[in-house]
Amino acid sequence: MNDLCPVCNTGTLAIQVAQFVFSHNGKQITITDEKTICDVCGAVSYAGEQISRHELAVAAKIREVEGLLSAESLRHIRLKYKLRQTDLEAMLSIGPKTWTRWERGKVPQSKTADTLIRVLADAPEVARRLMQQAQIDNPDAAEVFAAIDEDTKRIAEANLRCQIGRSAMNLNPGDLAQRAIAAVRKAQLERGVEAA
Numbered sequence: 001m002n003d004l005c006p007v008c009n010t011g012t013l014a015i016q017v018a019q020f021v022f023s024h025n026g027k028q029i030t031i032t033d034e035k036t037i038c039d040v041c042g043a044v045s046y047a048g049e050q051i052s053r054h055e056l057a058v059a060a061k062i063r064e065v066e067g068l069l070s071a072e073s074l075r076h077i078r079l080k081y082k083l084r085q086t087d088l089e090a091m092l093s094i095g096p097k098t099w100t101r102w103e104r105g106k107v108p109q110s111k112t113a114d115t116l117i118r119v120l121a122d123a124p125e126v127a128r129r130l131m132q133q134a135q136i137d138n139p140d141a142a143e144v145f146a147a148i149d150e151d152t153k154r155i156a157e158a159n160l161r162c163q164i165g166r167s168a169m170n171l172n173p174g175d176l177a178q179r180a181i182a183a184v185r186k187a188q189l190e191r192g193v194e195a196a
């Protein structure tokens with residue numbers, strides 16, 4: 001970069017990597033980022049791609065400090081259910097393009113939204129309920145939920161067969177059902193955690 005400084009019209013601009021301190025929820029947060037500095041008057045600016053990288057770095061640091069899901073995780077969760085960005089905006093009652101901004105990484109989601117997203121990531125039933133409530137017509141997502149239903153049935157059935165095989169003499173339907181439900185919950189939780 002050998003451009004002339006637009007402030008003093010004398011110095012040349014160079015890239016400087018330095019600490020940047022900002023305040024978030026009353027906390028002082030420091031990141032390291034790259035900016036443009038004049039070697040004569042010292043004017044500092046963010047040029048071109050530096051602006052976007054600065055925004056991404058600030059948002060990523062806020063996510064880290066607040067313990068929020070990363071932008072990549074949001075994308076992963078959405079794709080797990082084959083939902084569109086607009087679907088999640090309707091499901092979570094957030095404004096248009098809000099999910100898109102979160103997923104692009106430039107804006108961090110709120111702690112409240114983060115909590116709900118974690119729950120729907122772990123529990124497909126919650127995701128399906130939110131989708132139904134928002135009256136979303138998404139055949140791809142519907143297929144994912146149908147596959148989860150199939151899986152659930154298969155797991156419950158396998159568990160029941162196993163229990164029946166083991167205790168043929170002393171069948172207790174309530175106990176069998178409880179164990180099958182526990183097996184399904186365990187499998188769903190494992191699948192959710194793995195996918196998120």
Ligand SMILES: [Zn+2]
Nearest residue numbers: 005008038041
């Ligand atoms: Zn200058």
